[in-house]
Amino acid sequence: MSEEIRIYVADLAAYNAGHLHGVWINATLDIDDILAQVDAMLAASPTEDAEEYAIHDFEGFGDYHLGEYEGLQAAHEIACFIEEYPEFGGALLAHFNDLEQARKAAEEDYCGCHASLADYAQQLTEETTSIPQHLAPYIDYQAMARDMEYSGDVFTLETGFEQVHVFWNR
Structure with a gap:
């Protein structure tokens, strides 16, 4: 900004x-x-x-x-x-409408900016799991992202084209 x-x-x-x-x-x-x-x-x-x-x-x-x-x-x-937090501060405050909750989310729950939630799901999976090469093409990261969001595990703020800020929802 x-x-x-x-x-x-x-x-x-x-x-x-x-x-x-x-x-x-x-x-x-x-x-x-x-x-x-x-x-x-x-x-x-x-x-x-x-x-x-x-x-x-x-x-x-x-x-x-x-x-x-x-x-x-x-x-x-x-x-x-x-x-x-110029990239997402205003959007995060609008999401919570509470400065302390927004600060907690920015400091403790921020997972970074990604092109999509599916990209974050892929990054998280690859960092935490050993995936055999022959199975990698069968993993549906779009479905994983959808499940993460629907379950309430994460929330996202889209601030621009392929600028999706991901936060854990704790």
Whole structure:
């Protein structure tokens, strides 16, 4: 993912007064830097006594959609996770809708990116089993992959053409 992971933080006092006033902020910055940019935006508000803000838009979060009432700290943690796992972070968060479960899956259950689940089934089989040459052509890796998925042993996230991220479902 080459897109910057950022949030648009809006001044609610200005918004309620009919003015669009806010700032796009890189959500992976240190939380203190994010808060400093929010404070600077509020200080430059076209309305007096601007104190409240809200995240009104976001970019670079992949398949994950920030909730309407997501706080800056949560948005920052989610952005950092997506930055850490750019190939599948947003999709994994969208799958679980929970940062801790997504982090556990990424750190403990990730089996890699493959062209298909059948390719992963073949790799796993060949790494763990000695297959006689004369039997190798008879192994149906498509069926094995289907069984792995139907049984709930694994789940996959397809992020592009022949980009299937495989995770154990523990």
